[in-house]
Amino acid sequence: METSDPISILRMDDESFERLSQYVTTVYGIKLPPAKRSMLESRLNKKVKSLGLSTYRELLDLVFSKEGKHSELLNVIDLITTNKTDFLREPLHFKFLSDSFLPEYFRTYGSRTLKVWSAACSTGEEPYTIMMVLEEFKKTNPFFNYSVMASDISLRVIQSAHHGIYTLDKISAIPPEWKRDYFLRSKDRSSNLVRIKPALRNKITYQRINLMDQSYNAVSQDIIFCRNVLIYFDKVVQEKVIRKLTASLRPGGILFLGHSESIMNMNVPLKQINPTIYQVPYGIA
């Protein structure tokens, strides 16, 4: 039985919790153990009320109905995913890119287009950081070419990445020259918003890709960033996803994982070159 507490957060009944957590784990890989029930309640409470409903059971009936599957289900997934991200997050990855990978790549392949995929891009800070690093490299190597694809399961974060608008505090760690070269300030000086310049914004292509999909519409990548998303999956799912990501990389391609993610004890064809940086050995297609 669902009840309201004094600050009126609706409580989720066992059956609804089971139904939702099973669906989310099966379809999106995201684990939702019982300890996550209060997180779900606080994130979905408003949704139930805004739809004029009074229980999670009603919400799930709607979400899993024929009409709901096309509209409300995506909104609910948007609410369930955790999208925390930052510019220059885990800076060692970007240092490796600019100091080691890019010079070697350019020496070997010249102007061949480097293909980069940010596979859980959230609100865009990760793919834009990648692009700033690539643009900096291009300043001294004008024949260098690249393309960046960014994907996520949440449409809300993809839209936000596409807009490329951030508050000033979000870009505090970015070097001043990069702020000058890659961001626009509002003409209204009292505004605390900045926007990525169109030249960068328009260069990213976006897709909605679920890492649980059978295969990905992203082949022959040179670099994949898949950071801070596998932590939400269990070990078996993590290994499956890493296998599919590896299959989307070229020989010599690089996979970046988040700081608390690893391929330890997994049977995957990758060579570790740093605690969270892996390479597909040459000779593996």
Ligand SMILES: C[S@@+](CC[C@H](N)C(=O)[O-])C[C@H]1O[C@@H](n2cnc3c(N)ncnc32)[C@H](O)[C@@H]1O
């Ligand atoms: C914590 S953010 C990480 C963002 C960025 N990669 C970083 O490290 O800063 C995790 C992102 O993974 C996405 N995500 C969760 N499950 C996913 C799945 N099955 N397929 C694709 N993206 C997923 C979420 O929507 C969220 O935007």
